[in-house]
Amino acid sequence: MIWVNGVQIDPGDPNITPATLAWVTDGFIRDYANWAAVNAHANGNTDHVGAVAVGPGVPAHTWVEFSPANVAGINVLGEDHTHVRLEHVRAATGLTSFVYEVFACDNWNNYPQMMAAYNTENNARFNLFGIQAAPNHTNHASESIFPKLAVGMLLLANCLNGGAPVAELADRVAYYGLPVQRYLKIAWGFAKDVRHTEQAAPLAATAEETALSLLVHQHTAAVDGFITGLPIDGYLGDQIVGVTLPHTPALLALANAILNLLIARSAHDGGLLPPQQNQLNLLPHGTFMEKYVKLGLWRNLYFVNRVTHAVNNNVRFAGMGQQHMAYLSQNNHLPPTAHLYDMQPQGAEWRGFRVKTTTHWANHH
Amino acid sequence: MAPINVRAKLTRGRKFPALRDLSAAQTVWWLGEQFRFRDESGRPVSEVLADVTAPRGFGSTPRSLEGIMDTFLDLKGVTEVYGDRAKGTGIIIDSQGRRRAVDASVILPLAAQLFAEDLKGLTPGARSKILGRDTVAYAKTLTGSDEAGSFRQEQKLTVAGTYVLLRETAAGRASARTEVTALDEGVVTAADVTPPAK
Structure with missing residues (x-):
């Protein structure tokens, strides 16, 4: 399902393309400011919007919208590690430019046996983030x-x-x-x-x-x-x-x-x-x-x-525990351009995403 | 029966294996159906809520080494919630000053912890005096299951009239304790339970 500027779109809308036709009736909430944003998403040219599939609740997905690539500033996501995590957001939005709390940034040259053990322990997580083939996991650390x-x-x-x-x-x-x-x-x-x-x-x-x-x-x-x-x-x-x-x-x-x-x-x-x-x-x-x-x-x-x-290298997303985001913010370690998202169940931004999604869900036809 | 008008200062303490000890100053206000709760630990909202909603009574307990180490961060700020039980509306203002609307039911447990829940079936125990009030101790059994498995453990409530002045939970080296350190009736005004303008 598609909303543009607050209005749900019908299958007969002349702006619908073959790429977006199935979306009109597929049961997922999508909310955009305009048709250019719809088409950018449909064409795979975005990394900041998507439906995160984490329950509980109805619907069992939540439409999220972070700051887009053409706006300056890193998106900082403060998470409850038992709720919505960066890998869920990555699966929803297709983001590829990120750093995440759990990945290690160290120079491993002198530590091949440590690196082997680290890779074994983290292989499942690398797969979740689609970086198992990345030449250097430290890029995401x-x-x-x-x-x-x-x-x-x-x-x-x-x-x-x-x-x-x-x-x-x-x-x-x-x-x-x-x-x-x-x-x-x-x-x-x-x-x-x-x-x-x-x-x-x-x-x-x-x-x-x-x-x-x-x-x-x-x-x-x-x-x-x-x-x-x-x-x-x-x-x-x-x-x-x-x-x-x-x-x-x-x-x-x-x-x-x-x-x-x-x-x-x-x-x-x-x-x-x-x-x-x-x-x-x-x-x-x-x-x-x-x-x-x-x-x-x-x-x-x-x-x-x-x-x-990460900020200096124009990385798009940084994922971390909410406590860490609060700490960095309180101690002025984030630039004024950073976009902060509290993704805890009652976090300000997650709550906003959730309210928008459930409101559309309740009113959809 | 007169409408509720009470302000309570609380101390929330928690000891838990591998985590930093918690000691959080908190305040509850009630005026009729309106309530307000304030936590001064700087913790995220989800952790503050977990103090009263986590099924084992120990609050939020991390499930990662990163989360464990995050309990050692020195956080600042206060979290405040305002709610109206009759209207069903509420507001959270987090330690970074950001606010959002929520159903009152989400935040009600923070303020409602001041009152004794249904004590039916619980056997009165030791009597004592706290804050000049006569109290009775009750032992309550918490049961349930979470990602760590099913559990059954005791919680001790020390009750004075309608108020819970002390709530204690312990298992192994884990313990949690919420204690009322001051209780003032008839002092709350509408301004105390009205959210600040945006």
Whole structure:
């Protein structure tokens, strides 16, 4: 179904073309300002309009309209990760120019084993975004993987050293056992890459790299098969709760060593600007919570830089959690030209899309 | 029976594995059928709503590492909602100052949490005094299912007359607590429950 300037179009309308004839009666709401917009969409020349198929409610789709390509400014979508996500919008609008929160921007040249693990874990997501064949996934990235690796190891170490019940790693409500397993697999690839680099140039290695390299050497036989055999999207607790694993101490030692290395890395991360580096280095990292806060800021500063990079490179869409969009907006990290869309169920823009769709649905003939 | 006229200040606290502890200052106003709710944590609207609608009573709990880490962002601002239960209309003004109209039913749970829901079938427990009012504790069982599976857990309500002064939920290391810290009757004016002009 088609609305132009607020009026529903009938099949006999002289502006209908073979490309739009089926739309008149197909049961999907489409709303345009004028016929040029209808035809641009029908001809595949848009990336900003479409019907997002995410329930609940009637109809089970929602007509969305973001800022078009001929208007300056990036479209920033703040999402509830359990509701409408950027992949749903991509499926509806056909957008191809985007950065998204979950993709990592790092230079992988020295980390082939980490990259292999990362690609395995994210293959399904790459497919959702149609970028499985993209030459470089980092083109679509909003953040560094290293803070997230570190948080994964922080949470794992906290359970293995008694700071939290190991059973939580299997708890579907607590949930974090799933990402901990994902990041353990990626972090193990990272650790093996560090070992390889350290062996090639031992004098160039830092103390943290040397310590991790030694642990990798000592424990590969015990843990490699276990870690690399963990299923995709499984809960680590399913593999270790109630089981006496001889290599649990090795896992704890590795998690701590990886964490120490990454915190040391954060202190001179070349991806941050000097003021950001200073801001990060002022934070302590002695306690669990201090580490958590520091790693969160590390990630956030990267995020700021990546979104700025996307803006400067005329990327059309940036997808992120609504909290992040609010944070960037509140701290003036988005340009005045940015178009903000709160896509949560009660978010201002999603709510507007939904009201328009349901109103047309109620009044259609 | 006199129309409702009450203002309550609340503290919403939440501890949950892997998430940053939450402590949010909130206020509820009621004047007849009109209500207003204010949250000062800077959180997105969906999270504020989840405080009172999430079936397990723990509010919004992320399902991604990104979402987990986002709970450590320092957010600013207030979220306010205004509603009219008789007319069925409501307005949300988010922490970025943007407003939208909603059905009153969407936002009513935020203000209605001040009142004791149907206590029929619940056994009165310990008696105490909070804010100078006599209270009775009730144990309520929350049941349901979500993406983490089916559940059955206890929630404790501490009730003074028609008001719930304390609502506590706990399971494992997770706990949520909404406490009324001030309760003033007869002080609300029409201006308190009228949305600001656009």
